[in-house]
Each structure stands twice: as C-alpha cells, then as structure tokens.
Amino acid sequence: MQPNPAPLLVIRRQDASPAEIEWNKPILTLGRDNANDIIIDHPLASRRHARLEHDESGYLVRDLESTNGTYLNGDRIEGTRPLRNQDRVWVADTEIIFNDPEATQKGPLPLEILKRVRAAEESLRIDSRAKEVYILGKLLVPPLTVKEFQLLELLYSHKGQVISKDEIAQNVWDYEVYDYNAIDALVYRLRQRIEDDPGNPRYLVTVRGFGYKLTLPGE
Numbered sequence: 001m002q003p004n005p006a007p008l009l010v011i012r013r014q015d016a017s018p019a020e021i022e023w024n025k026p027i028l029t030l031g032r033d034n035a036n037d038i039i040i041d042h043p044l045a046s047r048r049h050a051r052l053e054h055d056e057s058g059y060l061v062r063d064l065e066s067t068n069g070t071y072l073n074g075d076r077i078e079g080t081r082p083l084r085n086q087d088r089v090w091v092a093d094t095e096i097i098f099n100d101p102e103a104t105q106k107g108p109l110p111l112e113i114l115k116r117v118r119a120a121e122e123s124l125r126i127d128s129r130a131k132e133v134y135i136l137g138k139l140l141v142p143p144l145t146v147k148e149f150q151l152l153e154l155l156y157s158h159k160g161q162v163i164s165k166d167e168i169a170q171n172v173w174d175y176e177v178y179d180y181n182a183i184d185a186l187v188y189r190l191r192q193r194i195e196d197d198p199g200n201p202r203y204l205v206t207v208r209g210f211g212y213k214l215t216l217p218g219e
Helices: 101-106 111-121 146-156 165-173 180-194
Strands: 008-013 019-022 027-031 050-055 058-063 080-082 088-091 094-099 124-127 132-135 204-207 211-214
Touching: 050 088, 124 146, 146 165, 146 180, 146 211, 165 180, 165 211, 180 204
Parallel strands: none
Antiparallel strands: 008 019, 008 094, 027 050, 050 058, 058 080, 088 094, 124 132, 204 211
8 A cells, every 4th residue: 555645835935936845754844044944044034933743633833932923824823733735834935835635635625714715815914023014925025114014004903994094193193283185195105015906905995984994805
C-alpha cells in the first residue's frame, strides 16, 4: 500500500514568484531567522513566528506569541488552529496556501468554510503598530499618508458602523472647526488607494446624509 501524498504548500510573497514545497516532516517552522524551514525576510515577522504541525489529530498552525500575529483566512489566531484544504496562512507579507490531497478526495469543504475563505481572499486588514495596510494579503505600497491611515484605522475599528463627518473631524483633525470638503477630499484619496474601482467602492461606502462606513466581505 502506497503512503498518502504529502500536502503541498504554496508560498506567495509580494514581488516574488510563488513557490511550492512538500510538507513532509512533523513540524515546519516559520520566521525571520535563517534556521527556520520557511524563512520570512520581513520586518513584521518575528525570528520564531509560527509553526506548522502534523500529528495524529491532523494538520495545525501554531502562533509562537509573535509580535504582529499569525493570520488564518484573515483572522488573527492565538495558540493553535486546525488547517483545512485551501486554508490560507499569513505571516507578514507572506501567504501560505495549504493543499491537502486527502482533504480534496474526501469531498468539498463545508459551505461556511468556503464562504470564509472567499471572504478572506477579498479582505482588507491593517497593522496599527506598523502603520501598514494589507489588501488581498498583500502589503499596500507606497504606504498611506498619516491622515489617510488615521481615517482608515478609525473606520476599521468600527467596521460596519456608520461614522459621521463630525466624528471623523474629531478623530483625524482634532479641530473644533473644520471643513467638510477636506473630509470628502480625504475619503476620495483613500478610495483611490484601497479600491479597485473607486467610483464603485467595495470597502469605503458612503451612507448619504449620515457619513461613511467600512464594509469587509463576510462580516
């Protein structure tokens, strides 16, 4: 009887061609240190950032109390989380796609998992410490201006909620007297940076007469 084929990991980095490796050992380490199995040469990666583990219970991803976090399908994890076929793990600017041939043979993933994976592929997230923005798992370059980031951070911290222009002025400008035209111009510039089609925004939505809100797929 032939052994089951090893899972395949597809590694994607910004400005680099995808690479594929076989997961053929119980533990694969990820991080900035050269001793890791998968080296992530990025300032947001910790020296010992995360581990991919395989035991009798299945395949797992474990965050090693990293500074900037390990993300699974767009959600920051704590400790360990199980991996399913086509799950996506993000560490800094690196995306790792887990392909388990056995899982594929067993049938389709549950609908709720598929929805989360698809939503993660379209999601936006921010790193408040590093003042960086990731869209579709890729770092936004060049970075946002200070006010652009402050506006996005405000909306991101209240995802799905309408934020009025008064609240934006108080949090971004900290003025008692302000110009609504300046807010509209800032929203326009931010949309130019984060939206594929700024004229038909997916993320930064206008709620006429009330203000703006940030909407993310699947939330």
